[in-house]
Amino acid sequence: MGIVVALAASLCLVLVVFTGVVTCSPGHWNLRRSRSEGLCAQLIQPSGYPCSEHTVQTKDDYILALQRVSAQAGGDIKVNPGPPIFLQHGLFLGGDVWFVNSLEQSLGFILADQGFDVWVGNVRGTHWSHGHVSFSEKDKEFWDWSWQELAQYDLAEMITYVYSITNSKIFFVGHSQGTIMALAAFTRPDIVEMVEAAALLCPISYLGHISAPFVLRMVSMHLDQMLLAIGVHQLNFRSDMGVQLMDSVCDGRIDCSNLLSSITGKNCCFNESRVDFYLQYEPHPSSSKNLNHLFQSMNFAVFV
Numbered sequence: 001m002g003i004v005v006a007l008a009a010s011l012c013l014v015l016v017v018f019t020g021v022v023t024c025s026p027g028h029w030n031l032r033r034s035r036s037e038g039l040c041a042q043l044i045q046p047s048g049y050p051c052s053e054h055t056v057q058t059k060d061d062y063i064l065a066l067q068r069v070s071a072q073a074g075g076d077i078k079v080n081p082g083p084p085i086f087l088q089h090g091l092f093l094g095g096d097v098w099f100v101n102s103l104e105q106s107l108g109f110i111l112a113d114q115g116f117d118v119w120v121g122n123v124r125g126t127h128w129s130h131g132h133v134s135f136s137e138k139d140k141e142f143w144d145w146s147w148q149e150l151a152q153y154d155l156a157e158m159i160t161y162v163y164s165i166t167n168s169k170i171f172f173v174g175h176s177q178g179t180i181m182a183l184a185a186f187t188r189p190d191i192v193e194m195v196e197a198a199a200l201l202c203p204i205s206y207l208g209h210i211s212a213p214f215v216l217r218m219v220s221m222h223l224d225q226m227l228l229a230i231g232v233h234q235l236n237f238r239s240d241m242g243v244q245l246m247d248s249v250c251d252g253r254i255d256c257s258n259l260l261s262s263i264t265g266k267n268c269c270f271n272e273s274r275v276d277f278y279l280q281y282e283p284h285p286s287s288s289k290n291l292n293h294l295f296q297s298m299n300f301a302v303f304v
Contacts, residue, residue: 082115090176143233146293151184
């Protein structure tokens with residue numbers, strides 16, 4: 001089911017993941033995040049948690065942001081006694097996803113309160129990361145990547161950085177796309193040597209078994225190839241084009257009013273009252289090439 005969580009994100013992913021309620025009008029999205037402030041200042045510190053911003057440059061010159069979070073009590077992030085734990089978000093999400101529920105229900109806050117030295121990753125193209133040395137987000141070259149580069153460069157560089165700062169093996173937690181990145185990155189002995197253990201949430205690798213009608217319809221429409229053919233390199237579902245694309249996928253053939261329930265059955269535990277808050281941060285952009293790579297894994301039923 002991991003790829004369903006990842007790809008169904010194409011229809012307002014955050015609502016699919018958290019609520020099962022789909023509201024895709026851009027006017028409904030009251031975007032809170034600001035380019036002038038980082039994730040620490042906007043979401044984590046206002047909740048009372050010490051947080052520091054860090055920057056990593058990948059070998060292919062993307063500038064990524066990481067956040068380091070510690071518990072409310074004590075407050076000195078430099079002397080946090082717990083082991084480092086690294087949280088890697090999934091497709092169309094950013095590091096904020098670990099903090100958008102209540103303090104008692106957000107994994108990032110829970111781990112900090114348990115004494116872990118919490119590190120949060122943000123891959124290229126997401127709001128919190130800082131672009132590229134040479135390209136802007138308006139350049140097609142900026143979006144010339146898939147999850148292969150996210151594993152080979154982004155995750156490897158972020159893990160290496162955290163290890164160099166903490167001088168300690170890292171506990172890794174990944175969600176959806178964050179797990180396929182990990183499975184690829186962990187083929188490198190130097191990366192594995194820095195990781196103590198890994199927890200993979202909604203893990204994805206071999207995708208040929210997917211049966212969700214919404215995802216299969218996107219594949220049958222060759223949505224990924226269409227986007228690349230018409231020169232759409234950035235997938236941004238906050239844009240008018242993004243909403244129009246999803247309208248074309250549903251088009252009266254699939255009930256998109258409650259997408260998650262139509263895939264997994266009735267959901268018991270989503271807090272629909274927080275939908276508006278989720279939409280202040282999610283979804284984040286990704287690349288059309290990334291969607292194309294994931295669809296290849298579905299078409300060929302191999303880990304490619």
